[in-house]
Amino acid sequence: MSKIKLYFLTGFLGAGKTTILRNLLENMEGTKVGVIQNELGKISIDGTVLQNNDIQMIELNRGSIFCSCLRLSFVDALTQMAQKGLEYVFVESSGFGDPSNAEEILAATEVMAPGAYDFRGCICLVDCYNFLDQIGDSETIDRQLKHCNLAVLTKVDLVGSEQIEQVKDKVREINPVCPITESANGNIDRSFYDMDLMLYKWAECEDTTNSSKNKPKxxxxxxxxxxxxxxxxxxxxxxxxxxxxxxxxxxxxxxxxxxxxxxxxxxxxxxxxxxxxxxxxxxxxxxxxxxxxxxxxxxxxxxxxxxxxx
The missing domain is CATH 3.30.1220.10 (CobW-like, C-terminal domain)
Known part of the structure; x- marks a missing residue:
């Protein structure tokens, strides 16, 4: 039986993760897809945007899936998805999700659902409109880029070429090896499906900065x-x-x-x-x-x- 192709979508608050994911899902009719969506608060706003009878969906709220407070629930959700006969699973982390420990979570999932997944990589969305103002706000942004296998610059239609280049330069400072693509109007180049993103690994697995103590209110x-x-x-x-x-x-x-x-x-x-x-x-x-x-x-x-x- 073919393994389920698994992608993580990360990116700081407002980078366009839900918009990009919705765009991907709209072009996957006839494909068996699962989505695990993570929100910091107890109310899911974005979940209502993605709801679709054709999509298997699990929502994990009130924290980050990479934090100890939800890590076991995340592994359990991946294990449940592995039993549904899916072809793809997309995980949309919260804007404050720090995926530094993703390899540990994948290892735990392998124990619970042996051979179920083919992890295809971590895709980090970068908000070209706000990124240069946000970069000093949180270490999370730095960690998301360090541990991604592909960076997608979103909202390039809202800024000039000079700002796009500034954002690219900053991304390169943080992660010098990941490919960088651009997204306008919520669209994404789907060529990443054919890429071996795992070739573009920059940082080694480390403890996540996410904890119940530093979670934003x-x-x-x-x-x-x-x-x-x-x-x-x-x-x-x-x-x-x-x-x-x-x-x-x-x-x-x-x-x-x-x-x-x-x-x-x-x-x-x-x-x-x-x-x-x-x-x-x-x-x-x-x-x-x-x-x-x-x-x-x-x-x-x-x-x-x-x-x-x-």
Missing amino acids: TFSMDFTGEIQKEKLEAFLAKIEPDVFRVKGFFKVEKEGWEKVDVVGKKRDYAPYEPQPKSQLVFISKIGIALIREIAAAWEECVGLPMKLNN
């Missing part, structure tokens, strides 16, 4: 009703300096349901199917103090009842 907001776009924009602008990421769904007056995605200074909106209620997930730069900032900004900019959850 995440919070969520529930809101019932509609909101003016201008008020939502003002609120998001107010909290922008204190968050790594904001994502979710909101019902906007005159425009209906929209998917909301905030990374750095870039705010994106896209039409989305109706949801039971509006929800936003916040990944904090300032720990639990973000609760106070969210409450104050919401009161000032919107002033309607909402529920904040940790």
Whole structure:
């Protein structure tokens, strides 16, 4: 029986992992595919984007799959996927996922599901729009690139050629051997399927930096009703300096349901199917103090009842 081709997708918050994965899945009709998706918070926003009756999916939330807090669950999920007769499995890690210990996880999976997987490599997505501003924010970005076998520069359609070259130079400083490709508008060159990415290994397996102690705080907001776009924009602008990421769904007056995605200074909106209620997930730069900032900004900019959850 053929082994399951296994790929890990890494990349910092907002790099476009879900967008790229969705693009890959749309072009795999008739192929038996599994997805393991990992989110830091307890609410899965991106999981709803990927849900498809043809896809076998397992969601692992509230931490990183490379951290001891979820590592056993990750191995168990891979073991479950091995029993479903799949041809491919894609693992989308959280934006703070540090895959430095991926080889240990693969070794543990081999014990539980001997000969099931052909690990094809770790693909790291690099957000060309925000990368140069993010690189100093977290050691995670450095680790993701050190331990990847292919770097994909996303959002190249949003920046100039000079910035693309600057990002490439920085990637090369961190990982001098991995191939580098570019992605515009969420599309990806599929030639990596035919490449032996494992030839491009730079760093040896090491302890991950992910732990329950350094996991960023995440919070969520529930809101019932509609909101003016201008008020939502003002609120998001107010909290922008204190968050790594904001994502979710909101019902906007005159425009209906929209998917909301905030990374750095870039705010994106896209039409989305109706949801039971509006929800936003916040990944904090300032720990639990973000609760106070969210409450104050919401009161000032919107002033309607909402529920904040940790």
